[in-house]
Each structure stands twice: as C-alpha cells, then as structure tokens.
Amino acid sequence: MDTFKLRQLSLSIKQGFAVGTVALLPFTFPLANAADQSDLEQMETIVVTAQALKVETPAQETPKSVSIITEEELKTRAPQKLDEALRYTSGVTAQPYGSDNDTDWFKVRGFDAATYLDGNRLFRDGYYTWLLEPYGLQQVEVIKGPSAILFGEAPSGGVVNAVQKKPTYTPQGEVKVEVGNNNAQSIGFDISDEANESGSMRYRLVGLMKSADGELDHSESERFYLAPSLEIDISDRTMLTLMATYLKDDGTPTNGFFPAAGTLIDSDFGKIDPSTNLGEPGYDTYERTQISVGYLLEHDYNDTWSLSQNLNYGYNDLLLRSVYAFPNSDPTASELARGVVFRDGHNQSITMDNNAVASWFSDRSEHTALIGLDLQYHETEGEEQDSFAFSSINPWNPDYGNYTPLDPANNIDRKITKSQASIYSQYQIKFDSQWIGLVGARYDWVQTENKSIKGAQDESRDDGQLSLNAGAMYLAENGLSPYASYAQSFEVLSTIDPSTGKLYKPLEGDQVEVGVKYEPSFMNGYVNLAWFDITQKNALVTNPNTFVATQTGELTSSGIEVETVSQVTKSIKVSAAYTYTDAKTNDTGGQGKKQAGLIPEHAASAWVDYNASLAGIQGLNIGTGVRYIGESKDSPASSNLTVPSATLWDAAVTYDITSQWQAQLNVNNIFDEEYVSGCDYYCYYGQSRTVMLNANYRW
Structure with a gap:
C-alpha cells in the first residue's frame, strides 16, 4: 500500500482513539470510534500518517518514547493554548510559569523542548517566540529526549511537533461559536472540500476570531487566525501539499511574575491576590503578527525509494513593552521595585528538509534506510531596551500611573542570525520478525552571529557537531516489546557570555532509555513504560556574587514514565499517565547538586471518556480528568523553598442535539x-x- 493510500485511509477516520501517529511514518495502533463503539467488538488496527520520525515503521517497533495528542482529544479537551494541550502527557511539565497569553511554556523530561510546525523549526530568540493556535491543529506529537538525528540543534528535552489541519478526502465543515468566563468569546470555521471535479485537488480553510481577559486584572487579548491548505495529486505517485497560516494578536501581556513573599511564604501584609497586575496596564502593550508559508512534496520513486521535500518560511513581528516587579522574600517589604522590558522587531526563518527513504526485503529481514539534507536559516532583528529602575508598586494596593516612560533614544539595536546545514542517515533492520536494530548519525554545520552597532558587539562562531543514535528492540509473541536506545542532542546559544565577551558554547546532551511497550491480547489498549537518564553539559551556572552566568554546569534528569490507554468497555475509555523525574542542577550558588527548580518529582493524570449511548442517552459523551502536580522546588540558586502539590479536576460534556x-x-x-x-x-x-461553552454546526 503506497503512502497516499495510507494517508487516505487515515484521513477518512474522523473519530478514533489512538496513541497516535509519528512522523512521515505510517504505523499501526488499536483504535475505537467513540461515536459508534457499540458496533465494535475490538478496536480496529489501522495505518495512520504523521510527521515526526521521518521513516515508515510500526509504533511497536520504535525504540523511543513518543506521545500523541490526537485531533479527537484536542476537540474534547478544547485547549486554548499549545501548553494546555500537553497537560495529560507523561514526561511533560505544562505551564510551569502559569497561564501566559503571549508564550507557551512546557518542559519535557526536565529540559526545554523545541517546537515545530509540520516538522519545521519554530525558532525562538528571547521574547521573540512563536504561538500556535490549537484550533488549527490536527494533532500534537511529543518526541521525548535528545533528537539531534532528526532535526539537528535543539534542546535536550526533545521535540513538540504540531501538525496543521490539512485537506480531507471526504468533504466536511464546521462552524462554531464559543463563550466563557473571563469575557471569552470566539467564532471559528473549518471547511474541507474538493477544489476540482476530479477530486485530485482538495482544500481546507480554518479560521478563528477570539478575545478574552487575561488571568491578571487589566489584561486582555484578541486574536485573528487563518490557515489555508491545498493538496494536489500531481500523479499517482506524487503529492504536493501547500500550507499557510496567519495569526494576529493584540492586547495587554499577562505578566505573572510574583514575589515569594505573599504567595509561597507568609507576608506581614497578607496574601497577594492571584489576579493582581504588578505591571503597568496603561503602558504595557503586546502586538504580534505571524505568517508561515510552505509546502510538502512527496514522491514514490519506485517500490523501494520514496522522496520528500519539506519547506517553510516563517515571519514573526513583535511589539512588547512589559513592566514587572522584582522578586522578594522579605515578609516585611511593602513596596517592590519594578523593571521594564521593551522589544520591537521581527524574526524570520526558512527551513528545507530533503530526505529519501528506501525499504527492501531479504530472506529473513526487512531493511529501512533514511538519508537527508537539512538546511535552516534564522534571523532576529529589532530594537530593545531593559530598564531595572522603572518605578515601584505595592502588591497589596497597586497604584498605577507613577512612572517615567522609556526614552527611545536609549534603545539598542540587535541582530542575531543562525545558519544550519546538515546531512543525516539512519539504518534500521528487522530480523526474523522479532529482532530490531537501529543506528544513525548526523553532522551539522552551524554559524551564529550576534551583532549590535550601538552596543558595540559583533560576535560570531562556527560549530560542527556529530550526533549519534542507536536502538534495539525485541518483539515477543505475548505483546511485550522491550527496548533500549541512546541518543544525543546539542543546542546552539545565540547570547553572549558577559565573562568572556564571546558567544556561549553549545549545550550538549545525551540520553540512555530503556523501556517496554506492551499490547496484551486480553485488553483493547496498551501500556508503555520507560526509564530515561539525560545529562546536559556546558550548562549555565550563575555566580552568586556577580550574577553572571558561565558554562561550568551540568544538568541531569532521570526518571520513569508510564502511559496506558484502555477501552475498558464499549462505553468507557480510560487513559492514565505517571511521571517520576529526578532533575538535578549544580546552578545552586555553590551548594553542590540539588533538585532543579520548577520540575516536580511526581506527576500523574487520568482521563475517563464515557459514551452514554448504551445507557439509552443517545449523543451524550462525558469526559473527566484529574491532574496531580507534585511538590517542586524553587531555583536552588535562589532559595530552598518548596512549592506544594496541587490536584486539579477537569471535565468535558458533549451532546449531539441533532x-x-x-x-x-x-x-x-x-x-x-x-x-x-x-x-x-x-x-x-x-x-x-475556566468555563467554555460552545455550539457547533457540522456537515
């Protein structure tokens, strides 16, 4: 079955449950249609398509942890931001910095993770970040741990790849209206249809307008989003997919930086209300315009070779002026000094990944080879200013308007460029239908420059990096698939080390992972268990006397992840996850290695979906979930404070009126x-x- 037939099969399934899909990679998983479970005795095994691993291989034959948030889960849980979509994923710490309307925050296995859109890197330089609209996504893939073999330079936490909605072979459409607390309101549409009589061209158009107040007083945001795409069957063996997105945000930033005194520890003046805005509402501003344009060209050259080219151009314009209060742990302090950050500029990037995959068979083995050439260019340019003497504020009785605006004459120009050229190759063998071996290598050439004429800075460096990965797995007849793997990562920093006046060296990481994937015959579902150990070198350590960060540190993170999904009955589906993370850092102000800040040692979640059709209530589906966030620590270089655990309850109720x-x-x-x-x-x-109520009309 060729790639396009596999894709057609996957797109024809509108409702299903699955671990999901992994990168350019058709693989099998048990699914159950929540809308028609009474007709199913067992979850079907089908082939689906996605984008993160770049080769075709069954999920049970992938010696690496991958989690997928499917389109059905996105619809059911209705996240308003990408980081909200990751709340029920093992190994992920979602929203450690609280709810923020201008940035997505998440960490994977104790480290930052890179964000991708359809396999294309969404670069980030300081405050210049990309935001993704969940309503425009088909699914979200989380590739855990170092992944340099696939994408080159990226953080050690792994890859979060968002997959944009694309045309379907069956025409469909939706219009939705949504209202909620915090003055939330939105209207959206999602239309997919044939673009010509033969059906060889198909389009999809997704759009959304929404507005809401932020978590803090006097903060709000408005968004306009549009995402067109077009699929063209050039021939029986060649498909071209054109994709674009446009996102416009306008509002007041939600700046949730609070002092420890009055939040985590007692203050003489009581508790600071969580909705208190410690910024300057009449002065703070946030405007963002994002545009992405690209294509995916896929061609089956013959029965052995398939070729693909993935290109994307991204442009992100940002105006941010945000006032913040300084940290404080003194319970007697009633006034907090404030600073302000100003950024006015844009970043743009172009990425192009070319790869070829060969699959062939011999008497007792199956072979898959991947070779690729990856080119990336990123540029950030604009004006910036940071003032650490803006004004002061009383957190218990804020009085706004007492400040002196920034003087534009003090702005500093800044231009950062990063170029990457990479070649990579990976080989996988399956022997006697039970033994699997995997080995790969990649070499990246990266050139980085950080330049400021007014700041009298012009620093650049060239880096060459060899990255390796390897894995082995055994497929037992009882459904158990134990595996072991090794992978590396490196992350190029574009900031300047104040102690040397030079650009920082790349961060280097490696991971050992051992696990087992289990699909027992006695249940419709799976259980995945993984143990991981990650070490990152050249980490930044702050000198407590000078507050200058130097590259003398080492971060480590080891732990256990468990994920399970089970169709318990025809009406009930249960998914659950547990994560234990032992994240350590020596950025502790000379106290040796201690638990890293923000990362809880224990986290767990469970979600239950109930279809009430068998109980006689047609069209009613009830979902409910519990999230446990265990105790975590403050940054050990700052304090030894412990953040208490929290248990949160969520629910979703869907009713088909007609x-x-x-x-x-x-x-x-x-x-x-x-x-x-x-x-x-x-x-x-x-x-x-948060409370959100929506009405949908679908056809």
Whole structure:
C-alpha cells in the first residue's frame, strides 16, 4: 500500500482513539470510534500518517518514547493554548510559569523542548517566540529526549511537533461559536472540500476570531487566525501539499511574575491576590503578527525509494513593552521595585528538509534506510531596551500611573542570525520478525552571529557537531516489546557570555532509555513504560556574587514514565499517565547538586471518556480528568523553598442535539483551586477555573 493510500485511509477516520501517529511514518495502533463503539467488538488496527520520525515503521517497533495528542482529544479537551494541550502527557511539565497569553511554556523530561510546525523549526530568540493556535491543529506529537538525528540543534528535552489541519478526502465543515468566563468569546470555521471535479485537488480553510481577559486584572487579548491548505495529486505517485497560516494578536501581556513573599511564604501584609497586575496596564502593550508559508512534496520513486521535500518560511513581528516587579522574600517589604522590558522587531526563518527513504526485503529481514539534507536559516532583528529602575508598586494596593516612560533614544539595536546545514542517515533492520536494530548519525554545520552597532558587539562562531543514535528492540509473541536506545542532542546559544565577551558554547546532551511497550491480547489498549537518564553539559551556572552566568554546569534528569490507554468497555475509555523525574542542577550558588527548580518529582493524570449511548442517552459523551502536580522546588540558586502539590479536576460534556448540531461544555480546574504552579526566582500562580461553552454546526 503506497503512502497516499495510507494517508487516505487515515484521513477518512474522523473519530478514533489512538496513541497516535509519528512522523512521515505510517504505523499501526488499536483504535475505537467513540461515536459508534457499540458496533465494535475490538478496536480496529489501522495505518495512520504523521510527521515526526521521518521513516515508515510500526509504533511497536520504535525504540523511543513518543506521545500523541490526537485531533479527537484536542476537540474534547478544547485547549486554548499549545501548553494546555500537553497537560495529560507523561514526561511533560505544562505551564510551569502559569497561564501566559503571549508564550507557551512546557518542559519535557526536565529540559526545554523545541517546537515545530509540520516538522519545521519554530525558532525562538528571547521574547521573540512563536504561538500556535490549537484550533488549527490536527494533532500534537511529543518526541521525548535528545533528537539531534532528526532535526539537528535543539534542546535536550526533545521535540513538540504540531501538525496543521490539512485537506480531507471526504468533504466536511464546521462552524462554531464559543463563550466563557473571563469575557471569552470566539467564532471559528473549518471547511474541507474538493477544489476540482476530479477530486485530485482538495482544500481546507480554518479560521478563528477570539478575545478574552487575561488571568491578571487589566489584561486582555484578541486574536485573528487563518490557515489555508491545498493538496494536489500531481500523479499517482506524487503529492504536493501547500500550507499557510496567519495569526494576529493584540492586547495587554499577562505578566505573572510574583514575589515569594505573599504567595509561597507568609507576608506581614497578607496574601497577594492571584489576579493582581504588578505591571503597568496603561503602558504595557503586546502586538504580534505571524505568517508561515510552505509546502510538502512527496514522491514514490519506485517500490523501494520514496522522496520528500519539506519547506517553510516563517515571519514573526513583535511589539512588547512589559513592566514587572522584582522578586522578594522579605515578609516585611511593602513596596517592590519594578523593571521594564521593551522589544520591537521581527524574526524570520526558512527551513528545507530533503530526505529519501528506501525499504527492501531479504530472506529473513526487512531493511529501512533514511538519508537527508537539512538546511535552516534564522534571523532576529529589532530594537530593545531593559530598564531595572522603572518605578515601584505595592502588591497589596497597586497604584498605577507613577512612572517615567522609556526614552527611545536609549534603545539598542540587535541582530542575531543562525545558519544550519546538515546531512543525516539512519539504518534500521528487522530480523526474523522479532529482532530490531537501529543506528544513525548526523553532522551539522552551524554559524551564529550576534551583532549590535550601538552596543558595540559583533560576535560570531562556527560549530560542527556529530550526533549519534542507536536502538534495539525485541518483539515477543505475548505483546511485550522491550527496548533500549541512546541518543544525543546539542543546542546552539545565540547570547553572549558577559565573562568572556564571546558567544556561549553549545549545550550538549545525551540520553540512555530503556523501556517496554506492551499490547496484551486480553485488553483493547496498551501500556508503555520507560526509564530515561539525560545529562546536559556546558550548562549555565550563575555566580552568586556577580550574577553572571558561565558554562561550568551540568544538568541531569532521570526518571520513569508510564502511559496506558484502555477501552475498558464499549462505553468507557480510560487513559492514565505517571511521571517520576529526578532533575538535578549544580546552578545552586555553590551548594553542590540539588533538585532543579520548577520540575516536580511526581506527576500523574487520568482521563475517563464515557459514551452514554448504551445507557439509552443517545449523543451524550462525558469526559473527566484529574491532574496531580507534585511538590517542586524553587531555583536552588535562589532559595530552598518548596512549592506544594496541587490536584486539579477537569471535565468535558458533549451532546449531539441533532446529527449536525452539537453543544460542548468544558470546565478546567472545577473547584477553582488557588495554587502556585512553580517558582524560579519568581513564583507563578497556576491557571484559575475556566468555563467554555460552545455550539457547533457540522456537515
């Protein structure tokens, strides 16, 4: 079955449950259609397509941890941001800095992770970050741990790859209207249809307009989003997919930097209200314009070779002026000094990945080879200013308007460029249908420059990096698939080391992972278990006397992850996850290695979906979930404070009024628990209760 037939099969399934899909990679998983479970005795095994691993291989034959948030899960849980979509994923710390309307925050296995859109890197330089609209996503893939073999330079945590909605072979459409607390309101549409009579061209158009107040007083945001795509069957063996997105945000930034005194520890003046805005609402501003344009060209050259080229251009324009209060742990302090950050500029990037995959068979083995050439260019340019003497504020009785605006004459120009050229190759063999071996290598050439004429800085460096990976797996007849793997990563820093006046060296990471994937015959579902150990070298360590960060540190993270999904009955599906993470750092102000800030040692979640059709209530689906966020620590270079654990309850209720009309209610943090999500010099309140009610018309 060729790639396009596999894709057609996957796109024809509108409702299903699966671990999901992994990169340019058709593989099998048991699925159950939640809308028609009574007709299924067992979850079907089908082939689906996605984009993160770049080769075709069954999921049970991948010696690496991968988690997928499917389109059905995105619809059910209705996240408003990408980081909200990751709340029920093992190994992921979602929203450690609380709810932020201008940045997605998450860490994977104790480290930062890179964000991709359809396999294309969304670069990040300081405040210049990309935001993704969940309504425009088909699924989200999390590749855990170092992944340099696939994408080159990236953080040690791994890869979060968002897959944009693309045309379907069956025409379909949706219009939705949504309202919620915090003055939330939105209207969206999602239309897919044939673009010509023969059906060889198909389009999809996704759009959304929404607005809402932020978590803090006097903060709000508005968004306009549009995402067109077009698929063209050039021939029976060649497909071209054109994709674009446009996102426009306008509002006041939600700046959730709170002091420890009054949040995590007692203050003489009581508790600081979580909605208190310590910024300057009349002065703070946030405007963002994002554009991405690209294509995916796929060609089956013959029965052995398939070729693909993935190209994307991204442009991100940002205007940010945001006032913040300084950290404080003194319970007697009633006034906090404030600073302000100003950024006015843009970044743009172009990425192009070319690869070829060969698959062939011999008497007792199956072979898969991947070779590729990857080219990337990224540029950030604009004006910036940071003032650490803006004004002061009383967190318990804020009085706004007492400040002196920034003088544009003090702005500093900044231009950062990064170029990457890479060649990579990976070979996999399956022997006697039971033994699997995998080995790969990649070499990256990276050139980085950080330049400021007014700041009298012009630093550049060239880096060459060899990255390796290897894995082995055994497929037992009883459904157990034990495996072991090794992978490397490196992350190029574009900032200048104040102690040397030169650009920092790349961060280097490696991971050992041992696990087992289990699909027992006695249940419709799976259980995945993994143990990992990651070490990152050249980590930044802050000198407590000079507050200058030097590359003398080492970060380590080891732990255990468990994920399971089971169709318990025809009406009930259960998914659960547990993560233990032992993250250590020696950025402790000379105290040796200690638990790293923000990362809880224990985290767990469970979600239950119930289809009430068998109980006689046609069209009613109820989902509910519990998230446990264990204790974490403040940054050990700042304090020894412990952040208490929190348990949160979420729910989703969907009712099909008719075959076309549907209503859905989502409530997150049902009891409106007030909690601190994490501390890292500052402390951050977790997101309060959100209530969203939407009506959908579908055809």
